[in-house]
Amino acid sequence: MTRLVLxxxxxxxxxxxxxxxxxxxxxxxxxxxxxxxADFDAAVPPSRRLALGTRPVAExxxxxxxxxxxxxxxxxxxxxxxxxxxxxxxxxxxxxxxAKRLCGLRxxxxxxxxxxxILVAPERSAALRWLTSRVxxxxxxxxxxxxxxxxxxxxxxxxxVMVFPFGLDALPPDDEPKSEHLLFANRSLEPLYAPQRVLDxxxxxxQAWPDAQLVVANDGSLRGALQRVAASASWGxxxxxxxxxxxxxxxxxxxxxxxxxxxxxSDSVSVxxxxxxxxxxxxxxxxxxxxxxxxxxGVNGVIAGDDAATVAAAMRAIAPRAQQIAxxxxxxxxxxxxxxxxxxxxxxxxx
Numbered sequence: 001m002t003r004l005v006l007x008x009x010x011x012x013x014x015x016x017x018x019x020x021x022x023x024x025x026x027x028x029x030x031x032x033x034x035x036x037x038a039d040f041d042a043a044v045p046p047s048r049r050l051a052l053g054t055r056p057v058a059e060x061x062x063x064x065x066x067x068x069x070x071x072x073x074x075x076x077x078x079x080x081x082x083x084x085x086x087x088x089x090x091x092x093x094x095x096x097x098x099a100k101r102l103c104g105l106r107x108x109x110x111x112x113x114x115x116x117x118i119l120v121a122p123e124r125s126a127a128l129r130w131l132t133s134r135v136x137x138x139x140x141x142x143x144x145x146x147x148x149x150x151x152x153x154x155x156x157x158x159x160x161v162m163v164f165p166f167g168l169d170a171l172p173p174d175d176e177p178k179s180e181h182l183l184f185a186n187r188s189l190e191p192l193y194a195p196q197r198v199l200d201x202x203x204x205x206x207q208a209w210p211d212a213q214l215v216v217a218n219d220g221s222l223r224g225a226l227q228r229v230a231a232s233a234s235w236g237x238x239x240x241x242x243x244x245x246x247x248x249x250x251x252x253x254x255x256x257x258x259x260x261x262x263x264x265x266s267d268s269v270s271v272x273x274x275x276x277x278x279x280x281x282x283x284x285x286x287x288x289x290x291x292x293x294x295x296x297x298g299v300n301g302v303i304a305g306d307d308a309a310t311v312a313a314a315m316r317a318i319a320p321r322a323q324q325i326a327x328x329x330x331x332x333x334x335x336x337x338x339x340x341x342x343x344x345x346x347x348x349x350x351x
Contacts, residue, residue, distance in 0.1 A: 002027065002082050002083065002351070003026065003029070003080070003081045004022065004026040004027070004029070004082065004085060004350070005029040005085065006018060006019055006022070006029070006030040006031070006044075006085050007032075007092045007095065007096050008086065008087035009032060009034050010036035010037060011032070011034045011035055011036065014087070014114070015087055016037050016039055016040060016043070017166075017339065018112075019044055020042075021343040022043075022343065023043040023044070029044065029079050029081060030044045030050075031049070031052065031075065033052050033054045033068065034051070034052070034054060034055065035053065036049060050071075050072065050075045052068040052071065052072060066094075066095070066098075069102070073098075073099040073105075074103075076099050080105075080106070082107060082350075084099075084100070084105070084107045084110070086110070086112070087114065088113075089111050089118065089132055089136065090117045090132055091117075093117075093135040094131060094135055096109050097134065100138070108140040108141075110140065110142065110143070110350075111135060111141075111142045111143075111158075112144075113149055114268070115267060116192075116266065118132070118153055118156070118268075119152065119268065120266055122156060132156055133156045134157075136158040137157040137159070140159075140160070141349065142159075142161045143161070143163075143346070144163050146163070146165075146269040146289070146290035146293055147289075147293055148268070148289035148290045149290065162346060162349065164337075165271075165274055165336065165337040165342070166271050166274075167271075167338050168274060168278050168333065169338075170340075171278055171338065172254075174330060176255045178323075179256050179257065180258045180319070181213065182213050182215070182256055182257045182259070183201075183213070183214045183257060183261055183284075184215050184217070184253045184261070184276070185216050185217070185260070185262065186218050187272060188218050189216075189222045190220040190222060191221075191222065191265075192265060193220075193263070194263050196229070197263045197304075199229060199230065200308035201284065201304065201308045201311050201315075202214040202235070202238075202239065202261075205315060205316075206235050206238070208312065208316050209316075212238065213238050214239045215240045216239065216241045216242065217245050218244060218245075223241065254276055254278075255279050257276075258281065259281060259284055259315065260283050261284045262284070262285055263284070263285065263304050264288075267286070267291065269290045274333060274337050277332070278329075278333040280327075280330060281326070282315075282322050282326065283295055283302070284311065285301060286303075286304055287304065287305060291303065297314070298317065298318060300328050301318075302314045302318065
């Protein structure tokens with residue numbers, strides 16, 4: 001059986017999802033620059049894991065992570081894998097590439113891009129662009145969740161790119177009535193995700209839907225400021241900040257909300273957007289290439305420009321077709337964004 005090492009952040013639900021999908025299809029090992037989520041035990045036993053215990057931050061500047069390279073390289077040499085699959089190229093991809101060079105590992109490299117490692121990091125400096133390009137060229141195979149990001153990866157030197165959304169394990173049931181004027185947003189409350197625009201869209205929507213409500217999930221550095229904005233507005237009582245949610249709580253909001261708002265300034269295909277579409281939410285998304293791979297403006301959702309009033313008007317225009325749009329989007333998810341089907345194709349490629 002093929003022996004594969006997952007290399008990434010073991011505390012991330014995204015890496016856990018990959019581990020669950022791969023378990024049973026390969027002899028699976030995992031290395032994490034942090035620790036491991038408790039649920040990892042069911043997919044990869046502790047005897048096949050390495051936790052490096054660093055604390056990298058999402059904003060970058062994690063050169064200190066390189067200090068664990070010798071320990072990682074020794075462990076990888078002992079595992080002697082056929083493939084090392086690194087998730088997030090500018091950090092874990094770099095570690096995999098350097099470990100392979102340091103120890104002369106026979107393993108081939110796979111690199112999965114997660115978004116900002118391709119769409120943002122290479123634009124920050126010539127050094128990051130060079131490093132990203134070098135890691136991509138070292139990979140025998142890469143994966144991308146959008147056609148747009150795959151094109152950027154090829155431009156940076158990637159040879160073979162498999163494109164598939166980081167989709168759902170299965171299509172959820174469609175058995176709960178929607179609150180037609182309930183908006184849900186759950187992206188991180190950080191500048192990249194422009195949460196103030198979510199409030200602006202909601203305030204504009206209230207002009208036609210005075211009974212509208214907004215639920216804002218997740219957390220981040222802007223939460224306090226956003227709560228103060230809402231508290232000072234006449235509509236503040238119609239906004240709920242519910243913080244970080246577990247999967248079940250989040251699913252309840254997906255199932256209740258008619259509208260899902262996600263307006264970051266940079267993004268690839270978001271898992272949250274796919275989840276919302278699968279639950280029948282009508283997506284309201286920022287005008288980004290990856291979002292246009294999912295939504296045709298005015299047809300199966302809204303591509304949001306800068307003017308909140310225009311966005312709200314577009315929402316009102318398609319509201320009579322909301323249930324039809326939900327059915328179309330669920331059908332698309334069923335055909336294109338079920339993750340185990342994509343992983344089966346990936347495993348077939350590894351051989």
